[in-house]
Structures are given as C-alpha cells and as structure tokens.
Amino acid sequence: MPEQVLVAGETLVDFIPDRPGSLEDVSGFERRPGGAPANVAVALARLERPPLFWTRVGADPFGRFLEGTFAEYGVPDNFVERDADAKTTLAFVTHDETGDREFSFYRDGTADTRLEPGRIDDETLTECEWVHAGGVALASGSSHAATLDLLERAAAAGCTVSFDPNLRPELWPDEETFADSVGDALAHVDVCLATAAELAAIGCPGESPTEAARAVIDRWPVHTVFVTRGSEGAVALAADDAPWPADAVDQPGFDVDAVDTTGAGDAFVAGSIAALRDGRPLEDATRFANAVAATAITEPGAMTALPTRDEVATLLEEHRSAG
Template sequence: MNADILVAGETLIDFLPERPGPITDVSRFDRRAGGAPANVAVALARLEHTPLFWTRVGDDPFGRYLEATLTDRSLPGRFIELDPKAKTTLAFVTHDETGDRSFSFYREGTADTRLEPGRVADSDLENCEWVHVGGVTLSSGRSREATLDLLERAAAAGVTTSFDPNARPELWPDEATFRSVCRDALEYVDVVKATGGELEALGFSGETVDERACGALEAGPHTVLATRGRAGSIAVARNAAPWSGPGTTSHPGYDADVVDTTGAGDAFVAGAIAALQEGRGLEETLAFANAVGAAATTAPGAMTALPDRDVVRSIRE
C-alpha cells in the first residue's frame, strides 16, 4: 500500500468505567482499544484517508487484540509491531459527571516505550506527504529517540510534520522535562495541535489561548491549532504556512450530546489533517475538524466513537 500519511505512536488498552466517579468507586471496566496516535490513524481511515501506522504492542493477548482491531479498521499491518519481550500498555480511565476524564497508566517498560529508530526507512518517507506523532512516546524509553529521529528525517525530506503533545503529567518525571523534550520536537514540526493548558505547560505565555498559540509560532511550527473545548478552536499561521497567510482564524464548534470526551482531540487532529491534505483553508479546516471532534464525544470509548463523513456531515447541518 502506498499511503501518503504516516502516523506514529502508542496503541494501548483503555479500560472504561461502568459509571462516572473516582477509580476507587468503580468496580467494573470495559476493555477498549486506545492510544492517541492509534485513534488518529483509525479516524483518518474512517475519513477516507487511510494512513500507514507505526506502533508497537506486546506479543500478548492484549497486543494481539489491538493488532486485530487496527487491521479490522483497514490499517495496513506493515508497521504494526509485536514485541516478544514487553507487555502492552494499560490505561484505566475515569470520568466526571461532564464526561471529562483522567487516566491511570500501567506503562513501565511496555512495548510502546521500545520503538526503535530507523524502523521507518528514508525510502518510506519519500512516499509520504505527512507525518504525525504524539507526545506520549516522547516521555520515556527508546521511543523518545525513535520519535525525534522520525520527525527530524521527515522534516529533512520535506514532509509536512504535525505534533500533538497530548500531555499526560503522570508519564513524565516533571513538567520541565516535558517542556524540554517537546520543545526539541517542535524544531522539526510544521503543525501543532494543543489545548490552552498544554501550550502553557510548553512554556508559551499569555492570558488567552490565542496569545499562547501565537507564542508557539516562535518555536518552529508555521501553524498552531488550539482547541478550546466547548468554545471551539482557533488557528494561527505564519507566512510559511502553505494553506493561508499570517493571521488568526477561529470557529465556535458544534453542540453535541456529550457522553465521553475520550478521543475527541484525536478526532479533531484527524479531521484537521484530512482537511489540510484536501487543500482546504484554515477556516474550513477548523469547521471540519470541530465537527469530527464533536461527533466523537457522542458515544463511549475513543476508537469506537470515531465518525465517518456522513456523521460529520450531520453534525454540521
């Protein structure tokens, strides 16, 4: 398969609670496939932009379940690796009454920390137009080097690169390390998607999300997409951005009957990549990405709630 998008990062098991509340009060969990880059890859496939996906899971029952789930959702198996020496990462999710969630990870030395640099060859990158990575694989293990190596080589090859820091403080030794490593990644990145809180954690100052997003342009990217929850999203871009001139664009988002926000940001990322790959401008890109993200909140789970184009169209009508 000759895909023009490559997504790289973790695939893991999300255990979703039977009801909202702290983990100490939940007795039953439902197993689901998850991981931010995995969600982005599957969402792109649902939006008719099937990518290559580079990931690593354990050669264990959970890992084989994830491998089957990814291939069942049309992702090619070329870069889906089974690690015979490490387990698959597990994440227990809890929700509050509004659908917002928190995570408890079991990830010490697991397979997604063991991505190896060079697994995606330069010849593979020559056939790509876009590479997307997330921040979790930067947090520990050999995968940090592998992710930075992929971004550096993709940038050198003229491939458009995007990055979602996907801040999970429990996976990092401290905020300073998170900021330092992610700022290293930003040197090779064209497009960043982040929340206002993530932009602040990355060291970009400002009282508003818009101000922090403008600050992030100085770190390397030519485009910053910032999500603002129920308030929609904004985009800021420099002259170097191929899809617009400099300036700020915003979209108020769409109303949705929120059940579970897990994966909404990943759906937004996929919507944005798909729209930009189709040559849409930033205003239309935000509208489409917001609709994809909103649709993803209307059912439980991340991957299982990802919409196709018909669902996205119904959100926008």
C-alpha cells in the same frame, strides 16, 4: 507526488468504567482500543484516508486484540511491530458526569515505549506527504529517541510534520522535562495541535489562545498552530510561510450531548489533517475538525466512537440548517 500519511506512537488498551466515579468506587470496566496516535490513525481511516501506523504492541492477548482492531478499521499493518519481550500498555479511564476524564497508566517498560530509531526507512518517508506524532512517546524508553529521529528525518524529507504534545502529567517526572522534550520535537514540526494548558507548560502562555499560538510560531519553525478548547471549539493561526493562506480564526464548538470525551482531541487532530490535505482553507479546516471531535464524543470510548465523513457531514448540515 507523495500521498501517504504516517502516524507514529503509542497504542494501548483503555478500560472504560461502567459509570462515572473514581477508580476505587467503580466496579466494572469495558475493554476498548486506545492511545492518541492509534486514535488518530483510525480516525483518518474512518474519514476515508487510511494512514500508515508505526507502533509496537506486546505479543500478548491485548496486543493481538489491538492488531485485530487495526485490521478491522483498515489501517495497514506494515509498521505495527510485535514485541516478544514486553507487555501491551493498559490505561484505566475515569470520567465525571460531564464526560471529562483522567487516566491511570500501566506503562513501565511496555511495548510502545520500545520503538527504535531508524525503523521507518527513507524510501517510506519519500512516499509520505504528512507525518504525525504525539508527546506520550517522548516520555520514556527508546521511543523518545525514535520519535525525535522520525520527526527530524520526516522534515528533511519534505513531509509536513504535525505534533500533539498530549500532556499526561503522571508519565513525566516534572513539567520541565516535558517542556524540554516537546521543544526538541517542535524543532522539526510544521503544525502543532495543543490545548492552552499544554502551550503554557512548554513556556508559551498567552492572554488569549491566539497569543499562545503566536508564541509557538515565534519560538520554533512551526507555521500553523491549532489551540483546542473543548466544547468552546478551537483557535487556529497560520503564519505567512504556511502552505495555506495565512490566517487567524476562532471557530466555536458544536452543541452536542457529550457522553465520553476520551479521544476528542485525537479526533480533532485527524479532522485537521484530513481537511488541510483536502485543500480546505484554515477556517473550514478548523470547523471540520471541530465537527469530527464533536461527533466523536456522542458515544462511549475513544476509537469506537470515531465518525465517518457522512456522520460529520450530517452534523455540519444540521448546524448549517439551524443557523
């Protein structure tokens, strides 16, 4: 049986401010590795399931920094491409007193927008049980076509395909273009992980997160939808054709001291993939993913705050004892 996970998409360098505030007011930043798919890849490695990671970095100091980071976390470099003609993407992060954040991207023609279709061969896909990608890669460059090509071929190869729309409005000309691109991706997806706002942006609003999830399942061949709700936890819905029992669950979040929410959604994605691959039912998988995300926000940074299985188990046990 195939056992590998392949994560695909952007990697970049986040510059984290030394204090809350707007970019014009913050004077100091700390360099951190980031990018949603990169965070997912490292999170899976931290959860003792290192995946393959297909991405592209510049042949510059920031690219070498990211390559070293992946090596440090045990993410294989088989599909980490180096682009001699493009720079590595940068993002400046700002956050408020609660840890909520906004991004300013420097991503015009950068390496991660230059993924090319066909770079992942058919033999690799036959070895993959699961393939995951995100919406930022659809926003510009050849990475748009490369991502759709990968998802279509992964679905044809029998992989479980998951997708995170990951809406970043500043990267898209308008919401309609975002919705169309995500819709093209969801035509090949089994598991969608999104916020209610992202589902509304692709034409699937609902009076409740469960209704929004149902709208996705009714419109595309998606069989499972997770709707993340920040500190309130997450809702998940699995249809009858899901490979795990059909269910609708609403799992509350964990009460932790939030320091930085950057990467929380990516931690949730990794937790969901890891739990479902472990054979956990949907309710347990959602609770586990919530715990991974909650643990990740107790430290600054995205990738550097991702927890181990032992750290997640500690949080679950603490709340089990308290409850």
